[in-house]
Amino acid sequence: MGNKIQMTINTQKEGEALGDLFGIFFEDLNHAADGGLYGELIQNRSFEFDSIDHPSYHALTAWEKVESPGSRMMLSVQCTRPIHHNNPHYLVLEVLETKEGAGIKNLGYNSGITLRQGDAYRFSCFAAHDGRRDLEVEVSLETMVGEVLEQKSICVKDKNWKCYELILVPQATCTEGRLVIKMKDIGRLYLDMVSLFPCQTYKNRINGMRKDIAELLEDLRPKFMRFPGGCLVHDGSLCAEDRDSLYRWKNTIGKVEERPSKRNNWGYNQTLGLGFYEYFLLSEDLGAKPLPVLPAGYDPHHQRKVPLDALDEWIQDALDLIEFANGGVETTWGKKRAELGHAKPFNLEYIGIGNEEVQEGFFERYPYFHKAIKEKYPHIKIINTSGPFAAGSEYDRGWESARTHQSDLVDEHYYQAPEWFLAHHHRYDRFDKEGPKVFLGEYASWGNTWYNALVEASYMIGLERNAPAVGLACYAPMLCNVDYVNWKPDMIWFNNHQVFGTANYYVQKLFMNHQGDVKLDLQVEGLPDKEVQNIPLIGEVTLTPVVNTVALYKDIYIKNEDTGEIITVEAFTMEPTSKEIVLGTVEAKNYTIGMKAKRIDGKRGFMIRFSKKDAANKLNWEIGGWQNMDAVLTEDVNNRNSCLTQRSFSVETEVEYELQLQVRDRHITTFINGEKVNETLHLPVMIEPLYYSASKDLQTGEIILKVINVREESCSAVIDLMNAEGNQIKGNVYYMGGYALEAENSFEQPRLVSPKHSRIEIDKKDLEYIFPGQSITIFRLSVETK
Ligand code: AHR
Numbered sequence: 001m002g003n004k005i006q007m008t009i010n011t012q013k014e015g016e017a018l019g020d021l022f023g024i025f026f027e028d029l030n031h032a033a034d035g036g037l038y039g040e041l042i043q044n045r046s047f048e049f050d051s052i053d054h055p056s057y058h059a060l061t062a063w064e065k066v067e068s069p070g071s072r073m074m075l076s077v078q079c080t081r082p083i084h085h086n087n088p089h090y091l092v093l094e095v096l097e098t099k100e101g102a103g104i105k106n107l108g109y110n111s112g113i114t115l116r117q118g119d120a121y122r123f124s125c126f127a128a129h130d131g132r133r134d135l136e137v138e139v140s141l142e143t144m145v146g147e148v149l150e151q152k153s154i155c156v157k158d159k160n161w162k163c164y165e166l167i168l169v170p171q172a173t174c175t176e177g178r179l180v181i182k183m184k185d186i187g188r189l190y191l192d193m194v195s196l197f198p199c200q201t202y203k204n205r206i207n208g209m210r211k212d213i214a215e216l217l218e219d220l221r222p223k224f225m226r227f228p229g230g231c232l233v234h235d236g237s238l239c240a241e242d243r244d245s246l247y248r249w250k251n252t253i254g255k256v257e258e259r260p261s262k263r264n265n266w267g268y269n270q271t272l273g274l275g276f277y278e279y280f281l282l283s284e285d286l287g288a289k290p291l292p293v294l295p296a297g298y299d300p301h302h303q304r305k306v307p308l309d310a311l312d313e314w315i316q317d318a319l320d321l322i323e324f325a326n327g328g329v330e331t332t333w334g335k336k337r338a339e340l341g342h343a344k345p346f347n348l349e350y351i352g353i354g355n356e357e358v359q360e361g362f363f364e365r366y367p368y369f370h371k372a373i374k375e376k377y378p379h380i381k382i383i384n385t386s387g388p389f390a391a392g393s394e395y396d397r398g399w400e401s402a403r404t405h406q407s408d409l410v411d412e413h414y415y416q417a418p419e420w421f422l423a424h425h426h427r428y429d430r431f432d433k434e435g436p437k438v439f440l441g442e443y444a445s446w447g448n449t450w451y452n453a454l455v456e457a458s459y460m461i462g463l464e465r466n467a468p469a470v471g472l473a474c475y476a477p478m479l480c481n482v483d484y485v486n487w488k489p490d491m492i493w494f495n496n497h498q499v500f501g502t503a504n505y506y507v508q509k510l511f512m513n514h515q516g517d518v519k520l521d522l523q524v525e526g527l528p529d530k531e532v533q534n535i536p537l538i539g540e541v542t543l544t545p546v547v548n549t550v551a552l553y554k555d556i557y558i559k560n561e562d563t564g565e566i567i568t569v570e571a572f573t574m575e576p577t578s579k580e581i582v583l584g585t586v587e588a589k590n591y592t593i594g595m596k597a598k599r600i601d602g603k604r605g606f607m608i609r610f611s612k613k614d615a616a617n618k619l620n621w622e623i624g625g626w627q628n629m630d631a632v633l634t635e636d637v638n639n640r641n642s643c644l645t646q647r648s649f650s651v652e653t654e655v656e657y658e659l660q661l662q663v664r665d666r667h668i669t670t671f672i673n674g675e676k677v678n679e680t681l682h683l684p685v686m687i688e689p690l691y692y693s694a695s696k697d698l699q700t701g702e703i704i705l706k707v708i709n710v711r712e713e714s715c716s717a718v719i720d721l722m723n724a725e726g727n728q729i730k731g732n733v734y735y736m737g738g739y740a741l742e743a744e745n746s747f748e749q750p751r752l753v754s755p756k757h758s759r760i761e762i763d764k765k766d767l768e769y770i771f772p773g774q775s776i777t778i779f780r781l782s783v784e785t786k
Pocket of ligand 1: 229487
């Protein structure tokens with residue numbers, strides 16, 4: 001332990017408002033909606049699964065036949081007399097012969113349907129017969145091996161579609177349950193929208209959310225909720241009726257049986273049962289401001305663009321959404337909201353146009369949305385985007401567009417190594433508080449360990465310090481079903497019956513629960529020096545094979561700019577299956593790497609690695625990366641990648657490119673054919689002695705002090721609550737620490753890494769505290785007179 005530190009909080013010196021700083025981001029990936037937060041237990045309830053959603057899907061995915069000896073049955077999926085044209089398919093179950101019944105069962109998600117003894121489940125379906133006879137249909141909840149836990153019947157009496165409902169209460173608990181629907185006699189049954197919901201959804205809403213997951217969200221107390229994605233929003237065709245259309249909110253409201261089924265770009269089906277009305281309701285139930293994101297008539301993944309003269313429909317969608325959320329019941333869309341059950345407005349304040357779009361396709365469309373929205377709704381805050389990169393020309397273009405059009409916020413996204421977050425702690429210190437604000441709409445360090453969470457906490461102190469230049473921030477992604485992983489890390493993991501928050505979740509929770517309303521002046525003296533890991537950018541230089549790409553390299557050299565020494569390498573052709581080639585090892589501070597490169601075959605480009613210490617630690621210059629759209633400088637630290645800077649660039653076959661990369665101390669610049677392409681200052685990892693902030697809860701008057709110690713050594717501090725009236729401090733301390741850096745929560749140990757809470761009561765003059773190494777401490781204090 002070093003010197004004592006003096007922390008002085010001037011409790012009367014209130015600073016800037018922290019506003020809606022910390023919130024959450026919901027994207028339907030990792031089966032976050034269907035098979036996740038959305039309470040529906042039946043998979044493929046309307047027989048709409050299709051190979052467009054996923055190559056293995058078909059109309060009977062997740063359904064199996066149930067036959068008894070001597071039964072004859074025919075199953076087919078038809079579409080001649082649908083419930084609604086948006087929901088064209090339905091099941092035809094024709095039993096030709098049976099003694100004990102025949103039918104179908106649904107397998108649910110994961111290992112099956114979770115059924116809890118004594119809980120009530122709402123079964124519903126649309127059914128009809130062929131006009132020849134009424135049909136007795138048995139509905140049961142069973143275990144995987146056919147043990148019946150509950151059974152009831154419906155009598156289908158109509159040849160027209162009718163909705164039938166039952167409440168089922170299983171007699172035992174099981175996590176591998178099945179819903180079984182059997183006809184007891186011969187006949188032809190039409191079936192659609194077969195649904196099973198726990199009656200106890202979050203806030204007991206019909207068509208509601210899974211309670212355990214939603215309650216974890218509620219516990220966060222987020223200020224806002226961004227939805228519905230992510231790439232989910234902007235990947236798809238331009239026609240709203242297409243199966244794989246971009247996300248169009250109007251497809252997602254109204255009766256669930258009338259909502260179309262869509263491809264989810266993460267490789268599965270989205271029923272849209274969790275649609276925009278439900279998102280607004282959920283935001284309200286969570287006490288979070290809704291923050292919807294709409295596509296801008298542009299799909300950056302496939303370069304699909306709505307012609308500018310056809311953009312009105314898309315702009316109208318945005319205007320109508322605002323009316324849907326905020327309009328009076330006399331307005332067209334406000335009336336629709338009221339008809340759905342919510343006459344009161346949802347008080348929408350924010351709207352995002354585009355999700356991390358880059359390139360001209362987006363930037364030429366954004367202004368039309370901006371102008372129309374501001375003209376009609378000047379108080380709505382519009383969010384522009386700076387793409388999926390932490391820096392570079394597209395990132396700069398996003399900010400430039402935001403400044404030009406006076407966007408209220410700019411959505412930044414980055415997923416980086418923990419070390420990047422440490423190195424970039426001061427990223428927002430020089431951001432302009434007057435211009436557009438940062439909306440850090442997606443960020444995470446790669447991993448769910450205590451180390452990741454601790455580093456994220458230190459970074460969040462920087463976000464708080466820089467509010468209001470940083471206006472909003474949310475970790476991403478939020479939810480992941482362990483059996484359907486598209487992306488990790490994630491904040492909350494679940495299966496069909498369990499859920500746990502990661503270490504990152506508990507950090508987010510601490511910051512949201514204890515955000516405070518305004519900053520308080522906090523002066524700290526006696527801090528030890530910063531710890532700077534100034535590792536030079538030296539090491540091997542290599543050429544690495546690129547997937548599906550054959551390239552010819554020639555005139556290769558590495559020049560040591562300190563000594564003038566030059567290494568040259570013979571020309572060679574690199575196949576995707578070739579081994580990585582080491583061009584040389586650099587020990588100098590200043591050096592230049594150059595070559596000519598030509599793609600002979602394939603779809604991508606070239607990969608030069610430098611400052612390579614070992615396979616897991618290196619810098620990379622990739623030309624023609626990700627769908628051959630970028631030239632990026634990235635870094636791997638312990639195999640965790642960070643984008644340092646990016647620029648749009650595509651490699652063409654049979655074109656020779658002159659590539660040059662210059663390292664001048666920590667300054668890296670790249671050139672293609674003599675033109676500067678990337679430039680970055682590589683920041684060394686720097687660990688501050690402590691990361692801290694102070695704020696005040698204006699309602700309770702409580703003083704909040706957050707202190708993060710990322711270092712191994714503990715730090716002792718005297719804390720002075722200056723100008724606070726009274727002599728006695730009372731309050732709460734929330735503490736995380738004492739875990740191994742690699743510790744993670746799991747289903748078995750869901751709260752291994754989670755805050756501990758204690759009470760504090762102490763004479764004001766005696767407030768001293770030891771912040772243990774690698775810890776997070778949050779004080780929430782009041783001062784009174786004893
Ligand atoms: O959060 C996962 C994905 O990362 C989001 O869909 C996208 O916006 C980003 O690229």
